[in-house]
Amino acid sequence: xxxxxxxxxxxxxxxxxxxxxxxxxxxxxxxxxxxxxxxxxxxxxxxxxxxxxxxxxxxxxxxxxxxxxxxxxxxxxxxxxxxxxxxxxxxxxxxxxxxxxxxxxxxxxxxxxxxxxxxxxxxxxxxxxxxxxxxxxxxxxxxxxxxxxxxxxxxxxxxxxxxxxxxxxxxxxxxxxxxxxxxxxxxxxxxxxxxxxxxxxxxxxxxxxxxxxxxxxxxxxxxxxxxxxxxxxxxxxxxxxxxxxxxxxxxxxxxxxxxxxxxxxxxxxxxxxxxxxxxxxxxxxxxxxxxxxxxxxxxxxxxxxxxxxxxxxxxxxxxxxxxxxxxxxxxxxxxxxxxxxxxxxxxxxxxxxxxxxxxxxxxxxxxxxxxxxxxxxxxxxxxxxxxxxxxxxxxxxxxxxxxxxxxxxxxxxxxxxxxxxxxxxxxxxxxxxxxxxxxxxxxxxxxxxxxxxxxxxxxxxxxxxxxxxxxxxxxxxxxxxxxxxxxxxxxxxxxxxxxxxxxxxxxxxxxxxxxxxxxxxxxxxxxxxxxxxxxxxxxxxxxxxxxxxxxxxxxxxxxxxxxxxxxxxxxxxxxxxxxxxxxxxxxxxxxxx
Amino acid sequence: xxxxxxxxxxxxxxxxxxxxxxxxxxxxxxxxxxxxxxxxxxxxxxxxxxxxxxxxxxxxxxxxxxxxxxxxxxxxxxxxxxxxxxxxxxxxxxxxxxxxxxxxxxxxxxxxxxxxxxxxxxxxxxxxxxxxxxxxxxxxxxxxxxxxxxxxxxxxxxxxxxxxxxxxxxxxxxxxxxxxxxxxxxxxxx
Numbered sequence: 001x002x003x004x005x006x007x008x009x010x011x012x013x014x015x016x017x018x019x020x021x022x023x024x025x026x027x028x029x030x031x032x033x034x035x036x037x038x039x040x041x042x043x044x045x046x047x048x049x050x051x052x053x054x055x056x057x058x059x060x061x062x063x064x065x066x067x068x069x070x071x072x073x074x075x076x077x078x079x080x081x082x083x084x085x086x087x088x089x090x091x092x093x094x095x096x097x098x099x100x101x102x103x104x105x106x107x108x109x110x111x112x113x114x115x116x117x118x119x120x121x122x123x124x125x126x127x128x129x130x131x132x133x134x135x136x137x138x139x140x141x142x143x144x145x146x147x148x149x150x151x152x153x154x155x156x157x158x159x160x161x162x163x164x165x166x167x168x169x170x171x172x173x174x175x176x177x178x179x180x181x182x183x184x185x186x187x188x189x190x191x192x193x194x195x196x197x198x199x200x201x202x203x204x205x206x207x208x209x210x211x212x213x214x215x216x217x218x219x220x221x222x223x224x225x226x227x228x229x230x231x232x233x234x235x236x237x238x239x240x241x242x243x244x245x246x247x248x249x250x251x252x253x254x255x256x257x258x259x260x261x262x263x264x265x266x267x268x269x270x271x272x273x274x275x276x277x278x279x280x281x282x283x284x285x286x287x288x289x290x291x292x293x294x295x296x297x298x299x300x301x302x303x304x305x306x307x308x309x310x311x312x313x314x315x316x317x318x319x320x321x322x323x324x325x326x327x328x329x330x331x332x333x334x335x336x337x338x339x340x341x342x343x344x345x346x347x348x349x350x351x352x353x354x355x356x357x358x359x360x361x362x363x364x365x366x367x368x369x370x371x372x373x374x375x376x377x378x379x380x381x382x383x384x385x386x387x388x389x390x391x392x393x394x395x396x397x398x399x400x401x402x403x404x405x406x407x408x409x410x411x412x413x414x415x416x417x418x419x420x421x422x423x424x425x426x427x428x429x430x431x432x433x434x435x436x437x438x439x440x441x442x443x444x445x446x447x448x449x450x451x452x453x454x455x456x457x458x459x460x461x462x463x464x465x466x467x468x469x470x471x472x473x474x475x476x477x478x479x480x481x482x483x484x485x486x487x488x489x490x491x492x493x494x495x496x497x498x499x500x501x502x503x504x505x506x507x508x509x510x511x512x513x514x515x516x517x518x519x520x521x522x523x524x525x526x527x528x529x530x531x532x533x534x535x536x537x538x539x540x541x542x543x544x545x546x547x548x549x550x551x552x553x554x555x556x557x558x559x560x561x562x563x564x565x566x567x568x569x570x571x572x573x574x575x576x577x578x579x580x581x582x583x584x585x586x587x588x589x590x591x592x593x
Numbered sequence: 594x595x596x597x598x599x600x601x602x603x604x605x606x607x608x609x610x611x612x613x614x615x616x617x618x619x620x621x622x623x624x625x626x627x628x629x630x631x632x633x634x635x636x637x638x639x640x641x642x643x644x645x646x647x648x649x650x651x652x653x654x655x656x657x658x659x660x661x662x663x664x665x666x667x668x669x670x671x672x673x674x675x676x677x678x679x680x681x682x683x684x685x686x687x688x689x690x691x692x693x694x695x696x697x698x699x700x701x702x703x704x705x706x707x708x709x710x711x712x713x714x715x716x717x718x719x720x721x722x723x724x725x726x727x728x729x730x731x732x733x734x735x736x737x738x739x740x741x742x743x744x745x746x747x748x749x750x751x752x753x754x755x756x757x758x759x760x761x762x763x764x765x766x767x768x769x770x771x772x773x774x775x776x777x778x779x780x781x782x783x
Contacts, residue, residue, distance in 0.1 A: 004620050004628075108631045165629040165654035166616060236654070243653035311657045322659025324677040325715050331673045332702045334603065334694040336639035373699065549699045554638050557698045570733060 005169045007162040010133040011072070011100060012037030013169065014140030019177030020044050021067035021095070024055035026418065027447040028074030029109035030163035031102035035072055036450070039459045043174060048450055048459045051383070051418040052077035056099065057084045063097035063153075064189060066180035068144055072100035075116045076382060080419070082119070088153050089123035090199035091189050092206075094180050096147035098140060102158045105280040106307040111363065111382065113305060115281035117157055120258040124203045126154045126210055127258035128219065129235040133167035139255060141175075142219065150206055150213070155258075159280060161236045161307070211259045219255035222268055226250055230272025232265065232289060232296070234279055241278045243310040244319075249276075260288045269294045276301065280308045338368060340555040341515030341531055341573035343441050347486040349551050349577065350493050351408065352376040357500075358397070360390035362411035362420070365446045365514075366439050369410070373552040377410070384419030386411045387436050391427045394434040406500055408435040414444035414452040416469060421476075427505050428477045435499040435506045438469055439486070441514040442523060449517055456522060466522070469509050478507045486510035489580045515573055533574035533591050537565050541586035548578040548587065595648035597656045598744070601675045602667030603692045604641050607737030611665075612643035614741055614762060618753045619647045629654040638695075640671055665744050667723075667737065668692050669708045676715065685718040686743055686782065688736060719743070721781045727774065735774035742778020751779070 005013060011034050015023060024047040025035035039046040049055035052073040062069035073081060078101050085099065101119070104110040120127035126146050130136045136158070143154040187195045214220060229249040231241045238253045252268040254260065265288075269275060277286040277298035286298030302308060302316045314321050338345045344366045351359065352374035361367060361377035362385060370377035381389060390409030397404040411420045416438050427434060444450040451457040456466035473481050480502060484491045492510075499506035513523055515531055523530075534555075537548075544563040548556050555571035556578055558564075567578070567587070579587040598615065602608045612628055619626045624647040631642070644656045656678060664679045665686045666672030672687045679685060689709075696702035705711075712718045723739040730739075738759070745755060759771045 002620075004616055004626060160631070161629055161654055164631065165627055167627050167651075167654070168620065168625065239652045239654065243657075307655075309655050309657065310653050314657075322657060323681045324659040325679065325681075326677050327673045327711060327715075330705045330708070330711065332670060332694045332696055332704060334638070334640045334670070334674075336604075337695050339638060372695070546700065552695065552699070554693075554695065554698065557693050558700045560700070560703075 001171050002168050003171050004166050005133050006033065006164055006166050007130065007133050007136045007158055008033035008164070009037050010136035010169045011140055011158070012041070013171055014137035015044060015070055016041045016174050017137065017172055018141045018144045019068050019175050020070055020144075021177075021179060022059060022062035022069040023047070023071070024049045024058045025072045026050070026052045026055055026077060027444050027450045028077050028102070029447055030104065030160045031072050031074045031077070031100065031158070032447045032450065033163070034100060034102075035459065046459055048452065050453060052081040053084060056081040059097060060084055060088050063093045063095045064182070065094065066182050067095040068097075068177050069095060070098045070100065072102070074110065075101055075103040075114055076110065076112065078116050078119055080383070085119070085153070086123055087191055089125045090191055090196060090203055092151035092202075093147055093153060094182065095177075096144035097153045098143045098147060098156060099153060100156050100158060102160070102163050103281070104160050106160065108160055111380075113281060115284065116155070117257060117284050118282065120155045120157070121284070124207055125152050125258070126150065126256065128154065128156045128255055129257055130156065130158065130162055130255070131234075131236055131238045131253070132162070133165065133169050135255065136162065137169055139219070146213070150210055152206055152210075157235065159236055207259055211262070214256050214259050214261040215263050217256050220261050220264055221253045221255070222264070223251040223253060224271055227271060228273050230268060230275045232268065232275060232277050232285055234285060237278045237280050237308045240308050240310050240313055244313045254285065257285065260285065262292055265289055266292060266294065278302060278308055278313065281305065335371065336368060337552060337554055338365070339515050340553055340571045341575045343486045343510065343512035343514065343575075344369065344439055345551055345553065345575065346489055346577045347437070347439065347492055347510050348374040348376050349581070350489055350496060351410075354408075354496065354500075356405045358393060358405045358407050360386045360393060360407055360409040362386035362415050364412040364415055366410060366412060373550050384411065384415055384423055387420055387423035387434070388426050390434045390436065391423070391430070391432040394432060398433070406435060408437060408496075410437045410439060412445070413438060413440040413442065413454040413469065414450075417453045417467070421472070424473065424476055424478070432505050433503055435508070437508045437510065440469060440509050440511045441517070442511075443514050443517045445514040445516070449514070455520075457520060463520075473507050478505065480504055480506040481509070482507070483509040483511055486512050487575050487577055489577065515575070531573040533589055534569045534572035535567050535574055535576060535579055535587050535589050536569065537567055538586050538588060539564055541584055543584055543586070545583060547581050547583060551577050551581060553578060595646050595651050597661045597680075598645040598663050598665070598748070599656050599661040599675060599678050600643045600645070600665045600667070601671045602641055603671065604639050606641075606667045607734065608641055608643050608667055610762075611737040611741040612645055614755070614758055615645055615744065617758050617762065618745070618750060618755060619645070621758070622750070622753055625649060625651045627651045627654040640674055642675065663744065663747060665740055667740060670694065670704065672712060673705075673708060676712075679716060683716060684747060685712060685716050686740065686747060687712060687718060687720050688723045688740055689720045690724045690736070719747070719782050721778070723778070723781075726777050726781065730770065730773050730777060732770055735770060738771045738774040739778035739781065742775040743782040746779045746782045
């Protein structure tokens, strides 16, 4: 039966059909929906892990225990999981194991554009690159066969357009795979140096066998149409190239790209006059082809960064593009903003007003706190880094004397459990004195509302009880911990001052749910009246001072004719932040109609 | 020949559901279909797009600038922003509806009052007052399905059983509401 599936949905279907028993992930765009969809299949035990390293380690354990198992994560997540990956690449598998990396050419929702194909080369493991939804499923099933045949973890590199594009996929039933027997095998699974040296040799021998496989597998496919132009390509770039050249070029479509098929590439080169290498991000295929002594045109023609979409290919080749109509001068930008009712608003409103502070940020919706109207966050690097970076910065500022800035580190609840908790240990263990804020909105919000240990629910929605942040901090040794309502500006301001007045490390937990969150039973009890009302501006009282616009709420607008503000009742959910900043009490809260 | 339909709007307006229903209809008609959208950060009140391509054998999942056969804008400023994607002589369907971007809300930029005439002069444009129609039907959220109805009419795909597709994809209590919205949209375009 054919279904219209995204690449992510197709991977999930593939996991089901391939007989996967165990899957784990940490959410991250564009990979998140893989695990959300796997969780729909009861035959697969699926988990949100607190971070990617833990996800991969759990999956490695499941593989060693004999089950087909898989992990999925965004490209930067593989950095977190790189430690177990590099050594599991030596030991090899028992049940087949596949790691999905979802890369982001174009950086639609990411902080960098790293090309994770490098990891496959680095780890000496097989790499597959699907170009369509159908290939996502087919290649995942094939990847498990490769994993078990060659005793290697296999990486599949998806990209945003493969993950989030829908296409038709032929679906079949599950091919049940029995859990393989586990036997103790220390020289295989215990990489003390004595064993690891043997593993190191076997990894090279395995690569040789995989080179032979790469030459013969239909995953690497020659499509001969024309002898003038030949395109060597992989992943979604194949589709882009096909869009531009159609049948006027020949293609060597590489679905299996580590190790690469030298003889097949040489054979293709004999069939065509000019070779273009069309690949997104790094020149990985190009450098291999050049090393074979085959003349080709790659990054000298096509860009090193961004997506290799058809318009980019055309422009690179000097071909005419389509006529366009442009109204740029009449178009106002629409940057992403905190939603109406977002619990980060009140906190960042007060945070942005503080003087002589440096704000260390993190990865999540609150990353938007750097922007107008808050202009708060100074820097951010990666998941969970705010508190440790803040500690390092504070340590240096402390050397500069009494006038030096205080550092306030901010991160979310899911980010706290990801790796922020390690950073808290760093601060407390080393007698740090930074101010640390956990913006607990009761869900992993940015990636589309996933559960996490702090929310108290599993990926299947089973209630397991909340891992509360406050007692965790206290157990780790935090002396100064306060939990506040971020919509109460007076409380936010007073608590920030309470922290700034002390020379010790302080911890503030802001606890209020994301306005878009689907409420659980526990939420309904704890946040009874949340988001059930809205605020209105009493026009006769409004003096048009625009103070309420300073909270940056998409529900509030300024009418240029009346010189007064209004609140859109269809957007406002009644968080009352604007109400507190109005100097003439012109904003009132009304119950929902 | 591959056809390109681009649906654009503001995060939260329901472009994803509308394009999902469209792709199911196209699939049932026997076309090869691809759809691409970007999730993540841009959803937070930002500009969003769903790109639908269909034909005998679709290659790229994304629509190039200057090649959309129909552009459906769920909001007027988004029509302006995405106009470079519309093919010369392409068809434009615009929801006569404004959502102020943050720079306009804070008074740092002006929402142009000329958008309607600028767009009408530029290409074949149908304005659909989906907002008022949705209020009449009783739920502002069905704007997306009204616009889907208008799009289906513009594409000449009335023969597909859209009511059945709606029934299979939306929650039971919203099926009748969405069917009405769809029919209303079909009538709102010439």
